[in-house]
Structures are given as structure tokens and as C-alpha cells.
Amino acid sequence: MTKANDSVTIMDIPFLNTTKDDFLHQYLFPRLADQKKSFVVTANPEIVMRAKEDTTYKEIIQSANYVIPDGSGILMAAKYKNEPLQERIPGYDLMLDLLKHAEEKGYSCYFLGAKESVNEKVVKEVNRQYPGLKIAGHHHGFFAIDDPEMAATVKTANPDLIFVALGVPRQEMWIAKHKDQFAKGLFIGIGGSFDIIAGETKRAPQLWINLNLEWLYRLIKQPTRFKRILKVFEFMGRVILRRD
Template identity: 35%
Template sequence: MKEIKFLGAPMLSASMADTVNHIESKIAAGEFLQHVVVNVAKLVNMRKDRELAESVNACDVINIDGMGVVWGARLCGHHVPERVAGVDLFHNLLAMSARRGFPIYLLGAKHEVVAKTTDVVKEMYPGLDVAGYHHGYFWDDEAAVVQAIRESGAKLLFVAITSPKKENFINKWKDQLGVDFVMGVGGTFDVVAGKVKRAPVWMQNAGLEWLYRVIQEPGRMWKRYLVTNSRFAWLLVKERFRGARTEAS
């Protein structure tokens, strides 16, 4: 687990197995971990959103989710063993929690989606203790939701809310959640509940998950990815050029 800095942001050069083992050991020791994944869109948005950047930088574990970031970091000379996708890490941590008897809490999405997700993960991981769940539309009374999480006895909290809301919520309330581990998982509940299909594996490996999302939701996604991907490409060119100049000197 080595920390690197890419495009001005800290992140870990780590494998999935290393990440899961690290998280498991910290939870077992009762040590709090705030987790986040970074992808192309988040790296771009962090440069203009100071609160998001502060929330990400405050995390203890920052994994690379997105082949664009993996390839970009490698192009700039960093060793990155693999992508640690948030949805895959979520499933790995549920399997670990079921094995270790760690209770979890699911927060986010619509009520019917998080309820369905709860049913699905209980079936997928026999023995998994879901201490509680709540939908993601609670902004008029955040303190009550935080209290419910704290009183549930959960050790792991998964927050399926869009960025930057989830990062800022976690960073704001982390000291009052009463859990040992908290992770933002974005649209993962929609995938687990079967509301949204995940891209085929070949598209994931080719770094084309963003394109699959655009195909599924063109009206909402095309502009977002056009802007962020274009900005990321320009930032990558500048970073590579800066590295080349440093090597030359």
C-alpha cells in the first residue's frame, strides 16, 4: 500500500487484496477508516470544488477507481497494480463482513432500491448482518439519520449518494457515525438492486464504462463525460509534459 500523488491528488497504489486486508485489520483493531475512490470525473471536479477536495484529502484510504486514472498514472511514471473499483470493493467487503461477523449499514438511493439491495446482499452473503438501512433523501434531518446509524451498532457504513454530496456528508459527520469504516459507493445500490446494468467486463477493462453509462442515460450523462474526459485529457498532457521537462533537467 504505497501512496502516490497524481494530478495534485493523493491516492494509493494498491491491489484489491491489499486494500481488503488493510481495511479488515483496521476494523478488527477498532481503528476508524474513512474511504473514498477517485475516478476521472472526481479528479477533475476536485480542482474546482474546494470542499470536495478537502473531503477526499481527509480520507485514510483513497483507491483508484477508473481505468483512465490507472493508465494516466502509469503514463506519468507511477506503478499502479490494478484498478480497485468501488462496486467490486463493496462486494469484497460484504464477503469479509459476513465471514468476520461485522455488522453493516446501507445508506442511500431510493427506499425501494436500498430495501431491495438489503435483500439481495443477505442472499448473496449468508450470515451477513445488516444492522440497518435508510434511503438517501434525508437532507432536512441529517442528525437523525446519523443517530440511527450510531445506534445500529454497525461497524461498516456504505453511502450510496452522488458525488460530492456523499464525500461531504461523510467528512462532516465521520466523528459521530459510530462506525469503524465508512465508504461512499455512488450508484452501487442501483446496480445490486438490478435497476442499472453494469458494463460488460471487456468494457470495464477497456476503460469504457463511462461510454456504457452514456448509452444507458444519454440525456443525463453525455455532457458530463464529454466535459470531464476532455479536461482530464488536457490535464494529463500537461502533467506528462511537466514530467518530461523535469527528467530533462
């Protein structure tokens, strides 16, 4: 858990108040060097709302070493509370920085999640972009969360970083259930990042990202996300009306 004076709490979820660069250099890189186990949650309003509705899931999020703000709605809520967060830390960007660092330092990575075809494309693209990266292993996301053999397979690979793309809430549930079996490892749920790396989904243009409108771009490109966007509006409504 993060220290109280380093975080901003939104609906009982403590968000680390830092920049992406500081998060990497002051928190994650030192823990990787010391082989300290870490659980990182890249949280957006959807995750916060799910945690509000599911006590067990909330406890999982609260048990993470770090919860970072991946969503403009989180920044808006913090600002409305007069406790502004320094910046949004997108899980996708964080993943790319971690891959680069792992290549430089000789750390190994495991890629867990997505469809088999997408998972294979991810590994192929990562090999292309980071030719010196050690890939400990990879596996698609179609398995039961409590499957002990899957967890044992990842553990045997002995990775330094485990990127888990099982979607919300499965990725955080899998990490929380199995991480104690590992002696080391940076565990991070990265949602749809595999789809972006594999070229299955296009990320918003940089201008949209700079304007904190990446959510709107996704909605335009994927109208089926509308129900998920409604959760964002519900989240902001609760913040504005100070119901939480």
C-alpha cells in the same frame, strides 16, 4: 492519509498504489479487526475534477484514510506521469468483497442512500446473496447532509461498515461531517453501486471491464451521462498538457 511512498498524486489527490486484494488484506481487514475508523474514497476523474473546482471538497478527499483509483482515466493519468498505479479498484467490486468478509467475520453493515425502493431492493438482494450477514440498518438517501437525527440513527445502529450511496459529492461530504461522532466504522462512498445490486442498472460485460471501457458502456446505455464524460476528457487534457 496514505504515506507518500505508497501513493501516486494526481491533481493534489494521493491515490493508494496497491491491488484490490492487498488493499483488503493489508489495510482494510486489519483495521476492521481492530475497530479502527476508516474513510475510503473510490475516486474517478469526475471526483478529481470536482475537487479541483471546490477547495472544501478537495480537503474532504485529502482527509480520507485511503483514496483508491476507481476509473480507467486515473490509471491512464498515472501512467502518463510515469508513476503507474498497480490496478484499478472498482468500488462495486470492493463492496462485494467487503460484504463477503463481513458475513464471514460477523460484522454488521448499514446501507445508506439511493431511492427508498432501491434501498429496500438492495437489502433484500444482499440478504439473498449473503444470508449470514448482519444488517445493522438501512435508510434512503433523501435527507439533508447536516441532519443530526440521520447521523444519530446510523450511530445508534453501531455498524462496522457503512456503505454510503448518496452520489458525488454528497456521500463524501456526509461521511466527513459525521464520522467523528462514531467510535468505529469503515465508511465508504460507493456511488451507483446500490443501483447495480438492486438490478436498476446493469454493469458492463466483463470484456468491457477488462478493456477499461466500462465508462463507454455506461455512456452508450445512459446518454445523459455525456456531460459527466466531458469532465473525463477535460481531466485527461489537463494531465497531457501538464497543467496540473
